[in-house]
Amino acid sequence: MQQPSASARLMGLVNGYLLSQALYVAATLGIADLLADGPSGVRELASKTGAHEEALYRVLRALAAAGIFHEDASRRFALTELGDCLRSDAAEPVGRWAANIGRPYVWSAAGALLHCVQTGESGFRHVHGTDAWTYRASRPEESVIFDRAMADLSRRAAAGVVAAYSFGAFRRIVDVGGGSGMLLAAILAANPGVQGVLFDQSHVVAAAPTVLAAAGVLDRCEIVGGSFFETVPTGGDAYILKSVLHDWNTEEAGAILRICRAVIPAGAKLLAVEHVIGPPNELPFSKFTDINMLIMLGAQERTEQQFAALFAAGGFTLKKVVPATLGYCIIEAEPS
Numbered sequence: 089m090q091q092p093s094a095s096a097r098l099m100g101l102v103n104g105y106l107l108s109q110a111l112y113v114a115a116t117l118g119i120a121d122l123l124a125d126g127p128s129g130v131r132e133l134a135s136k137t138g139a140h141e142e143a144l145y146r147v148l149r150a151l152a153a154a155g156i157f158h159e160d161a162s163r164r165f166a167l168t169e170l171g172d173c174l175r176s177d178a179a180e181p182v183g184r185w186a187a188n189i190g191r192p193y194v195w196s197a198a199g200a201l202l203h204c205v206q207t208g209e210s211g212f213r214h215v216h217g218t219d220a221w222t223y224r225a226s227r228p229e230e231s232v233i234f235d236r237a238m239a240d241l242s243r244r245a246a247a248g249v250v251a252a253y254s255f256g257a258f259r260r261i262v263d264v265g266g267g268s269g270m271l272l273a274a275i276l277a278a279n280p281g282v283q284g285v286l287f288d289q290s291h292v293v294a295a296a297p298t299v300l301a302a303a304g305v306l307d308r309c310e311i312v313g314g315s316f317f318e319t320v321p322t323g324g325d326a327y328i329l330k331s332v333l334h335d336w337n338t339e340e341a342g343a344i345l346r347i348c349r350a351v352i353p354a355g356a357k358l359l360a361v362e363h364v365i366g367p368p369n370e371l372p373f374s375k376f377t378d379i380n381m382l383i384m385l386g387a388q389e390r391t392e393q394q395f396a397a398l399f400a401a402g403g404f405t406l407k408k409v410v411p412a413t414l415g416y417c418i419i420e421a422e423p424s
């Protein structure tokens with residue numbers, strides 16, 4: 089079979105925005121969950137989702153051509169290996185992230201990438217006149233969608249992170265900015281002798297008791313609400329920050345680290361779970377995630393050297409970088 093020309097391959101990449109929007113539609117309508125028990129016709133799917141039958145068919149057949157679903161000759165659709173990851177109960181879920189990144193307020197911010205490149209500023213602030221955190225705080229429906237997406241990202245990464253690092257060596261782990269507790273729940277479940285503290289904003293940790301109870305670790309985990317720009321809980325011998333530092337520019341991330349340093353005793357560990365920018369021409373995922381950070385928050389992903397400098401400014405020494413899963417690394421540091 090003849091390979092597509094360079095221009096044809098490039099055209100496919102240029103039109104990638106349509107694939108993202110089609111995935112957003114499928115995720116928002118819950119199509120994968122409706123197909124979990126087997127194939128279904130487009131008329132039935134349209135009826136269950138309140139969608140326009142012919143328009144829905146056109147989106148689903150495009151997704152089938154991209155390998156997300158499988159279409160048969162009678163306009164019936166079934167899940168593929170890729171489409172199965174859109175299910176809400178998938179082992180490595182992607183659906184809620186797809187449902188988040190296609191939201192109109194996110195989409196419009198992404199359209200300001202040229203402004204980011206010309207100015208170095210956040211595209212989100214340029215479009216919406218405020219930062220993403222403040223925007224969502226005044227729109228609870230968007231916060232719910234975002235928080236669910238973040239919880240699923242943690243669920244995707246949890247097993248690989250737990251397998252990659254010896255968390256059982258610690259007595260008390262403090263998860264700073266730990267969301268609803270997906271990662272901490274997995275760590276505690278795999279290490280019965282460890283106690284945990286989950287720390288995040290009060291409205292975020294409100295969902296944590298359900299998550300921790302489902303993992304059977306609620307009795308070993310304290311839940312604390314607050315801001316990591318003000319303080320973090322004391323008494324840990326390990327402090328985890330998963331996908332926290334990449335949300336902030338160098339000055340803000342340094343401030344978070346200094347707050348942590350004020351309470352972390354000598355001999356304890358700081359464990360940042362983050363994507364690490366790789367060498368030239370490799371590992372595109374982290375580099376496009378970096379663009380997302382630029383657009384949405386005026387923040388960034390970092391190289392190992394940048395992490396070392398950031399930690400040093402915050403009072404820590406980078407000790408090692410442990411590859412984990414799905415592009416994540418565990419970046420271990422100690423108080424300087």
